Amino acid sequence: MTRQLHLNAFLMNTGHHEASWRLPESDPYAHTDLAHYVNLARIAERGTFDSLFLADGPQLWNTVAQRPAGALEPLTLLTALATATEHIGLIATASTSYNSPYNLARRFASLDIVSGGRAGWNIVTTAGEEAARNFGLAAEPAHAERYARAAEFTEVALKLWDSWEDDTIVADKAAGVWGDDAKIHPPRHEGTYFSVAGALNVPRSPQGYPLLVQAGSSEDGRAFAARYAEAVFTAQQTLADAQGFYADLKARTGRAGRDPEHLKVLPGIVPVLGSTEAEARANERVLDEHIVPEHGRTRLENLLHLPPGTLDLDRQLPGDLPPESAIEGAKSRYTLVVELARRERLTVRQLIGRLGGGRGHLTFAGTPEQVADAIGTWFTRGAADGFNIMPAVLPSGLEAFVEHVVPILRARGLLRAGYGPRRTLRERYGLPRPANQHVTRHPAPALSRT
């Protein structure tokens, strides 16, 4: 079989465009409406996507005036969606900075069991002081420290997920023996950030543990991804940048002693479709005209760590912005935005327009053929193993993608036509089930024993 695209549907209430909620078709209460998400999940399943994905941060962003705020907690929502779908993977974001490994490991193992092996974890370190202040901290921990904690958190979680061997349960009713205690391996972890003594209270799950996903592209983020991630979400504005990122990450993965094929790179794309290019551009314009520029300015000042009211909507960014190394928040997104503005000499107002659709992800307006071409080009020219599809408006943008772009990708042999038998999320991404770290492989049984 030829190499196939991996598609992930990044779901976000009324869509990724910040003004999407203002369109007549949009439901401003979609953010907490389970039926809305069930509908989206089923559309994505019709499009044979590998997975769907929910972003998250443990804080209320900005003000509620500007656009839908708040959401259903991702693992809760994905658990409900697990019962409404059959094939699609379910990837939840959860923070290593503001969770305990024991609690989070349990929850992912439980989702993996309930969904029949379809759970994924987008491991994030959570930028921003708002989140820190909801968890007893006065300020956000430094970027490097957040990633150090993320690595230890992941190690502990892996120990917990391997704390039951797959065949721990013997269920011998006659003897009154339910399980084999020799196959339970308490972590007894004592580290810098965590100490966790006991075994998990959930048996090993269908996938062993959830698919590990990562989404930060800073130096520390890439190092983390090379070590742990099986799929990487990333925001890339140009083919060249995406190729550079792809090559770098694959090389790092190899240097970390892993098979580079076992890490899938998925850039984000915000497709805005039309039956002609002009219509697509008109659709994009309608959305952009609904942006309230003052809201965008506030968010931009926040990302760039500038005091409120510093930016002038009709001028370019100030020339004296600090280097990425001085930023403790979201490093790679900072650099992407500054470089985009400088490269295209955008005014703040124009920059806000460019960020309105995908917050730094590539927005691509065009016909279904043009979108399929762009996807095919990035896929075949070493920039992507698949895509994180981020519709500007939901559900209509996802419906349009599945109805018009998916058939073209299938006709070109880039995407499967159906799911076939039930599989785990990791199998969909072409990855092996991880072995339990406590199991030493036994030699194959001698033929004479059969």
Add this chain to the structure above:
Amino acid sequence: MTRQLHLNAFLMNTGHHEASWRLPESDPYAHTDLAHYVNLARIAERGTFDSLFLADGPQLWNTVAQRPAGALEPLTLLTALATATEHIGLIATASTSYNSPYNLARRFASLDIVSGGRAGWNIVTTAGEEAARNFGLAAEPAHAERYARAAEFTEVALKLWDSWEDDTIVADKAAGVWGDDAKIHPPRHEGTYFSVAGALNVPRSPQGYPLLVQAGSSEDGRAFAARYAEAVFTAQQTLADAQGFYADLKARTGRAGRDPEHLKVLPGIVPVLGSTEAEARANERVLDEHIVPEHGRTRLENLLHLPPGTLDLDRQLPGDLPPESAIEGAKSRYTLVVELARRERLTVRQLIGRLGGGRGHLTFAGTPEQVADAIGTWFTRGAADGFNIMPAVLPSGLEAFVEHVVPILRARGLLRAGYGPRRTLRERYGLPRPANQHVTRHPAPALSRT
């Protein structure tokens, strides 16, 4: 309408009897089987129970040899059950000692939304050093300290659940205004155990917040219940004890300035049914014969804080056990077990038999009429507002209760015949929806304005 029974189904893999998994009918993998729990939830809904309930502790209990260990994380499982049921309340246990208020408040608000207002929270402080050692502590925090933290945790959670007024969302598409920031109330809490600055990132849920349930019966536990609990689970061995507990708790609730009717007392009962009393006793005997006494001894030594190997199966408990005040674990359960053994002069082996069914809850073997009589007596004689039904074997024990006891209770006018329209869990328990602490009541609108 006459006063009606409130029934809660306490679900636990193959049943509450510790040897239930050994029966031929039992599925030793039930503990992680969603279909098993969906079946139980639907049986309970046929019996028009108010709610179902899952216990929890963030640790792996004892050894896996003795009986099914591990479970699906309760909020995950209840979220999945929310999509498979329509009326029944969903009560999850979660610990105030090993969670962050922000994370837990989000999860309960999300479950309440997804289930249409059917979420409940059994607030526990979690006894035992195993749990402590999974969260970076060397030993369990003292009993009084756990309850002090529980009170502050609950206060913070209430602030978070009230951080959005019910009518925060205005959804004015034309003006580009989604919400009213004046109706967002960040807690800005700075306390002894927690500091939590920002508003919740989930809007106020259908019930305002989950039904608050409590299940510890020590002095501190009762004080906490009187202040916060809307339903209380309790283990009581005799009618007299249960009446004393009931009267005490209602009086405390009144003294705390609350309506005693707004706290429902639900003792646990393990019904073992038979078509004759002899058959019921025979069913109980079959279960008890499957107990492995050495396992029971280990658990008993654990509860009584005795070194392993201290207890002799064929002698009574030692005379020099410490007073409850010296116990930092589960205080009220300790006293209940010691008093039961002394009152009935039980050997350790006999005591293990008595605890095998319900771990201290009343086991009642009899015909459906006898069980209905016992329930009716406790209900009408000031010992209970309803019951926590804890079948010894699942699903068969719940099925038998719904098929044989429920019709008798209905015929006696003690239990509704059907659910009627959809309601929230709090409405099922006859409790009002809590007002938001930030909303001052406006005078009723003047008639001339209509």
